[in-house]
Amino acid sequence: MKIVGLSSSIVGSKTRTAMDYTCKTITEKYPNVEVTLIDLAEYTVPFSDGRNYLEYEGDVGFVTKTIMEADAIIIGTPIFQASIPATLKNIFDLLPVNAFRDKIVSMLITAGSPKHYLIAEQQLKPILAYMKAQIVQTYVFIEDKDFLRKEIVNDDVLFRIERLVEDTVVLTETFTKIREEKEAMYGF
């Protein structure tokens, strides 16, 4: 199983900190899972110009192809101006319409205010559903006060990250099994 963690902003450190915890949890609990963390702050990704994702080269080619090869994607994102950051929307725009078909996608949100709690529900989930993702319904929402100097200081957040990782892996295994059984029934 391949899981890609996406740290979706090029600003700040909290999403990256939370994604580091997430990836570490995967490695510890599921040593057979292949984890790749893509921190968009480390790549130069221009705006989508409409071409097929295979036609991009360099950083952007690496990012799109790695995401497309994943079985599951954990999106970590801050909330900017009451929405997802443009850098994350650009990733969606770079990918094909059905990019998340047969993929599991889960979410981890970092935000400066609890008022942003429903942004993922109202703005991120509809995009993932349109792109045919199987969504892990429950997401982890982390506020500023849960961080101190690039560490998570709220144990409850750590437990929630553990549960998110477990749900992502279990759902990926389950959907893969269901799909394989269904495809075997087709007989071609």
Add this chain to the structure above:
Amino acid sequence: MEKYRIDQSKGLEFGLYTLGDHLPNPHTGERISAKQRIHEIIDLAKLAEQAGLDFFSVGESHQEYFATQAHSVVLAAIAQATSKIKISSSSTIVSTSDPVRVYEDFATIDLISKGRAEIIAGRASRIGLFDLLGYNVRDYEELFEEKFELLLKISQEEAVNWSGEFRAPLNNARVIPRPQNGSMPIWRAVGGPPASAIKAGNAGVPMMLAALGGPATSFKYSIDAYREAADRSGFDSSTLPVATAGFFYTAETTQQALKESYPHMNKGLELINGQGYPKQQFIQGTDTRNVMNIGSPQQIIEKILYQHELFGHQRYIAQMDFGGVPFELLAKNIELIGTEILPAIKKYTAQK
């Protein structure tokens, strides 16, 4: 319809088209040489002619996994190797070519083939060629519209006066040679949604509609929109032919057809587009109401007759060689078309 060499008393025309893709056989992972692929395409045209098919066309794509970049050259070879079958491009990307050269090439192919050549002009569904040939993909729409207009003008007028943005002006230019009978059919290739179908209708040119998958009824919208646009623009839509193009595969049973074709389709799309064909959607392709023509000969006859009832089209062209299908399987498909499918289709669609 005579202007476009269509005789409806003979029934729906049935043809083959190839994109000229050059993909590995998914079962072996091996890919034949470009030389062998091109010769197999020429041989396929010969087999199609022998089986009584009406039409054969070759596409232009300038990127990895394709072998017929110089599609007009391949068509010239086919013109020489055959004697009855109509031959065409599917499509010629006029956006990134000089319409004068396109017309010269195809008029020459018409002379070589003794009056069998046609042009299907398209905008390119893969855009790699814009970079390669030195065009800006931002001009995607304008490049096509301007050059397609010029191509039609060259076809209609012996001496052309023209000026535009993407090519040097023409002053009393005589584009020669002319086709055997003075003109040859020039079609506009159209994708799924009605927007481009309406443009084809407005220009009063025949439309070749790509109908790759999904319910046949959803393509009827584009065909209706095309005919309405043509009539509204002062043309008579009953004189304008419509063709549909889509995936095809036949074998003794529908299950066998699925089994033989799926690995090629799935792996081929994965290599070209980065995403395979979901089995769940592929199996829906066998339903009579689905526009994809995959199944037993009987199932395909039912599908094509159903589509004909909906569309009232004049030509159907089939793509069966996508994804490294071995030549012997293509030959078997052609045999089933010639012996079972074609006679039934012609019988039920011929206009008395």
